[in-house]
Amino acid sequence: MATIYIDNVPYEVKPGKNLLEACLTLGINLPYFCWHPAMGSVGACRQCAVKVFKDEADTKGRLIMSCMEPVRDNIRLSVDEPEAKEFREHVIEWLMTNHPHDCAVCDEGGACHLQDMTVMSGHNYRRYEYKKRTYQNQYLGPFLNHEMNRCIQCYRCVRFYKDYAGGHDLDVFAAHNHVYFGRHENGVLENEFSGNLAEVCPTGVFTDKTLKQHYTRKWDLTMAPSVCQHCSLGCNISAGERYGSLRQITSRYNGEVNGYFICDRGRFGYEFVNSPARIRKALVRTHLPEAVTKEVALQEIWGELRQARLIGIGSPRASLESNFALKALVGENNFHLGVDENDQDLVDLSLKILRKGPARNFSLREVETADAVFILGEDLTNTAPMLALAVRQSVRQQPLAQVAQASIPFWQDAAARELVQDKKGPLFIASITATKLDEIATATAHASPDAIARLGFAVANLISENSPVVTHLSEAEETMAQQIADALKTAKKPLIISGCASGSEAVLKAAANIAGALCEQVKTAGIVLTVPECNSLGLAMLGGHRLESAFEAIQNGYADSVIILENNLYRCANKTAVDSFLGHAKEVLVLDHLHHATTEKARIVLPAGTFAEADGTLVNNEGRAQRFYQVYPTPEDLQESWRWLINIGTSLRHPVLSNWKNLDDINQALAEADNQFKGILAAAPPAEFRIAGQKIPRESHRFSGRTAMNAHHAVSEPKPPEDPDTPLTFTMEGYRGEPPSSIIPFFWSPGWNSIQSVNKYQEEIGGHLHHGDPGIRLIEPVQTNLTHYFSEVPEDFAPLQNHLFMVPLYHIFGSEEQSILAPGIAQRAPEPYVAICEADAHALQLKEGNNLDFSLEHQIIRLPVKINNDITKGTAGLPKGLPGVPYAELPAWAIILKQETTWKHQPQIIS
Amino acid sequence: MFSILRSMGLTFLHAFHKRDTIQYPEEKAKLFPRWRGRIVLTRDPDMGERCVGCYLCAAACPVDCISLQATEDETGRRYPEFFRINFSRCIFCGFCEEACPTYAIQLIPDFEMAEYNRQNLVYEKKDLLINSQGKYLGYNYYKVAGMAIGGKGKGEAINENPPVDVKSLIP
Structure with a gap:
């Protein structure tokens, strides 16, 4: 640790960082624009100036940019020195000379880094009396709005888009004070991470277009910590609601998972929650009208299911609690996983590999630090987008060694990139077709799943003799296998990425073999396997019978009625099979939030809450159990699937379910029933959790309109809704300090209204959140010296006539x-x-x-x-x-x- | 004894003073333009709605009695989709007027809004919007702010240069 003196007060800080990071870590407010913890420093905006003094006797000092100066032992600096303050005030005054003064109609307002920094720097009166520069805007597609007049030329957007996310179609044009950030022509921004520009941009140049359709200020949103449901990575998000509809998704920092960013599917895919295809009332098809109240629906269910021989079909996109509640309701022998046959095999195999294999299942953060990556059969940009972004950072690892050798700190972004040029670390991709990551890969192979698996087996064999031999390889394949094996063997932290997307068990086995072989030599080798849905791994851990056997049970009369949980069977089984299954079943009860082909066939449909209207736990592809929270209270009929199942269980006098009242009861039962889920109790605090006797509010202290928003229905304000399942409230009352990391509804700190306030929640800038990142890893690798190898090397693919x-x-x-x-x-x-x-x-x-x-x-x-x-x-x-x-x-x-x-x-x- | 007589005398004298009490409602009180009474939404000199739906009035309101939803017309001009004030909660503090960046929301010298039914004190936009500029004449927010709306393109606001030609090489 180094000692630095800030305004004559000694502080212990970590060496290797820059002064800006050190100041922010210590909680000192220092304005900045161009620096971003994930992207390093370029010293473009001149906003973070501080005074540095030679020694104690030096009173004059010199102005430096704190983001460009490394921490040195005994360095003396001053943040509050009048000249430094004046300098920062002048800088922001210059930046504001062309500002369009449209905060009132700007979507960034209230969550704007420029507003925060202007206030922080003390600039409050416009002296510049000349004309403002203006720009024309561009159409950038359905996700982002462009308002170029607000730009302060910090270059963060292009640095994120081009350097960090590997995009090609956003750049900086023109010169001097005409600099323009946009596309070469109007058009859709192609990159899959473009939505992050809304957060990366410190002003309102890039804003969320979907938010604009139902615009709400950040302070007016009711927000809750949530987990993205759109792929298996489980990125952390904050979801915001106003007037009963979901308005915005922002990334929620998790130092182990997604860091600062999320992909566009996660950010903009939320609108299904507001879709007209939502099921909002319980439906009983034999009733007229079909829509019935909760009581009538439960009465109907009691009448029909009391005598029925029930089976249940779970879902990989439903929470662990809902699936477990269904399993408990129908009994272990009658619980079927609602996934297609192949997916079930693949996810089971993935789970086995993660559990029994010696390689560590890397978190996304660890993927970023891997120095040699081999991807088998996955098109990551399309199956697990944030993993692709992490891989993009990993190829920088080996070239960064050169940067370290030249004594350039990593955060000196411009210098580091200048030195590295186009050099990339080893990344090998064997995929079915071309992927977006191919452009940064050392070598790629596009082949059928079997050929990919054979290449993988060959690599494993070259790394360890114990792995099975592959015969009849072509010369090209042999050279590539050799190249991959050499790169992986010499790496310090090699990583194998594969998953269920290729639909081939052989590919997964090949990946497991390589990881196993690597672990014989490099103990730090890692493996990442993607799975199809947000809770696929959790469902596989819970375990259940095949979907096929559910069909057989109904057709052969072992069971007569079925409860389908948040699942469209037509997406996981053959149409004729599902038709005949649903036709044969006496009673079909579907719990879901959207109308689809399966709900059409159901006799009773119950409205289930989406991720925004329910609490639950998901297990991501890393085996990390993460809790997501209900964002807003819903009308009574719309409730969590597990609550419906408890209601059904209670009405049927089920011995177990009747005793459950809330989420914690289910989790307690789950942890007791199954040893592998012991950890989930620690994934988030229980509902009784309080700080200073208070719950955590989902609304900001500035939340507005609560005595008017429902006044048109009834002027008397109702009792605030209660939340029996979580330590959060649906109101603005509660504890205002920093909550535990897993229940942070939104990031805010005095003077820091934008998302940049996450600085105040981190142990060190860009590191873990205070008291550890959210989520509990349920799967850890076994420490063994004896690696088990899969031996079934597939035959090469041969085309068939016609x-x-x-x-x-x-x-x-x-x-x-x-x-x-x-x-x-x-x-x-x-x-x-x-x-x-x-x-x-x-x-x-x-x-x-x-x-x-x-x-x-x-x-x-x-x-x-x-x-x-x-x-x-x-x-x-x-x-x-x-x-x-x-x-x-x-x-x-x-x-x-x-x-x-x-x-x-x-x-x-x-x- | 003397003091009692004096007090009685003074009280008696008041019978000949000018009355402070007025015969309301026959006689109306004289209110000044900045008197904080009923809240209205005003229009700009071109008779466009001044409110741009920035939510600052709602945020400033200490009793949270203002609620609105911003929306946009096809030209990009923002306006409130609905604007609701619950006058049964309003304390007429005028913070909303102070917070308003567009002079849209104004408190006017009118207090005669008593109702028998509390529900009638919930005012919607149609009850609030008036065809007048109110107290502040001549101000048009969109003429100052750099947003393009129908009838005003980029670079046409006050103190703005025409839009930059990005492809120009002239220094």
Whole structure:
């Protein structure tokens, strides 16, 4: 530790940081713009000036930019020195000369770093009397609004977009005081992380366009800590509500998971919560009208299910509590996982690899620090976007060694990037088709899942002799395997990334073998496996029977009624099978928040709360259990799935469920029932948790309009809603200090209204939150010297005459069931297609856009062809989950139908 | 004894003084323009709504009796979709007027708003918006702020240069 003197007070700080970071870590308010903890310093804005003195006798000192000066032992500096203060005030006065003075109509207002810093610097009167520079704005797509007049030229946007997120279509144009940040022409920002610009930009140049449609100031939002539901990574988010609708998602800092950022699907996919397709009332199909009250619905359920032989179908997108409640209600033997056969195998295998394997399952933060990465069969940008962003940072690790050698601190961003130039650390990608990460990869291979697995097995064999041998490899594959093995072996922190997206067990096994082989030599090797949904891993840990066996149970009469939890079965099983299943069942009860094909067939539909209207726990792909909290109170009929299940259990006099009252009861029961879930009690504080006898408020102290917002219904204000499940309140009353990290509804600190206030919640800037980051890891690797190797090396892929091997392709905007209902996401989703390579297209006499007819698992499908030369000959890519593309268990062989075939069936549309 | 007589005398004298009490409601009290009474929403000199839905009045309100929702017309001009004041809670402190950056919300010298039914004290935008500039004449927020709206493009506000040509090489 180094000692620094700030205004003659000695402080102990960590060496290696810059003075700005040191000051902020110590809680000293020092204004800044261009510096960002994730992106380092460039010294562009001159706002963080402080005085540095030679020694005690020096009274004159010199002005320096604190973000550019490393911490040195015994350095003496002054933040409050009059000249430094005056300098900062002048700088902000200059920055404000062209400011459009439109805070009243600016979406950033109230959460604006520029406002905060202006107040902090003391500038309050405009002396500049000349004309203001103005700009034309650009159309940037459905996610971001552009208002260039507000720009203060800090360069954060391009540094994030180009340097950090690897985007190509945002840049800085023109010169001198005409500098312009935008695209070369109007158009949609292509990068998948563009939404972060709204948070990265210290002013209102880039703002959230979806928020603009129902604009609310930050101080008026009712916010709760939440977890993103749109992929398996479990990024932390803060969700904000006003007047009963969800308004905004912002990233919630978690030093172990997503850090400062989230992807666009997570940020803009929330609008499904406000969708007209929501189920808001309990429906009983035999009633007229169908919509009934909670009591009538429960009465009906009691009447029907009292005598029934029940089975339950869980869901990978429902919380652990809801799934466990269903499992408890129907009994362990009658609980089925609502996932497709292949996915269940793959997730089970992933879980086994993480549990039994010697390699550590890396968190996203650890991925960023890996120095050699091998990705097998995953298109990360589309399946687990934030993981792709983390991988982008990991390729900087090896070149940064050179920066360290040149004694340049890492946070000296411009200098470090200048020295590194285009050098990239080792990143190898073996994927089905080209991915966005290919541009930073050392070498890539685009192949069928089996060929990817063979390459993986070959790499494992080259690292450790104990891993099985792969025969009949082509020369190119052998060289690549050798190259990968060498890079991984020499790395200090190698990482293998794979997952369920390729639909192949062999790929997962190959990944496990490489990780195992690496662990024989490098103990710090890591593995990351992505899973299909936000709680896939949690559901697999909970365990249950296959979906197929649920179908059989109903068809063979072992059971007659079924409860389906937050699941559209048409997305995880064949249409005919589901039709016959739902047809045979006497009673079909569906709990969900959106209308879909399965709720159409249900006799009783119960309105379940989405992530914004429910509390629960999710287990992400790392095995981290994280709690998400209800954002706003809902009408009584709309409630958490687990609460519905408790209600049903109570009415059926279920011995266990009748005793449960709230979330903590379920968690307690879950922790007692299953040893692997012991940790979840520590994932978040219980409902009785209080600080100074008070709960934590979801609303800011400046929350407005509470005596008027419902006055048009009734002028007498109702009793504030209560929250029996969490230590949070739905009002503005409660403890105003810093809550524990897992229940921080929003980041705010006096003088820091913007998201930058997260500085005040961190142990050290860019590090962990105070008292540790939220979430509990439920899975830790076993320490063993004996690695178990999978031995089933697959045969190489061979094309079949008149057949195409259908492999799944993913789209960040479109493949996920819920986010696609957000209008912005839907606008970015591609049209349905089937991707084949040029050779195949030629052989079939098809051109781009022509229709290809094929039969897949007994369904005839017609889709327009998209030529994609990265697809292996003989295989075809079918976009998974995209509206208009019917469900099929992939990968699978499709039979090509001749063009002359009479067209009998219209292509089926899955809604 | 003397003091009692004096007091009685003084009291008696008051019978000949000018009355402070007025015969309300026949006779109206004289109120000054800055008297803080009923709240109205005013219009700018071009008769456009002045309120831009910035939420500052709501935030400033100590009894939280103002609630609104901002929205935008197709040209980008902001206005409140609804604007509601619960006068049964209002304390006529005038903080909302002070906070308003556009002179939209103003307190006027009118206090005759008593109701038998409390629900009638909830005023919606149609009850609040008047066809007048109120106390502050001549101010138009959008003429000052750099947002483009219908009829006013970029660089056309007061004290603004025309928009920069990004592709120009001239220094």
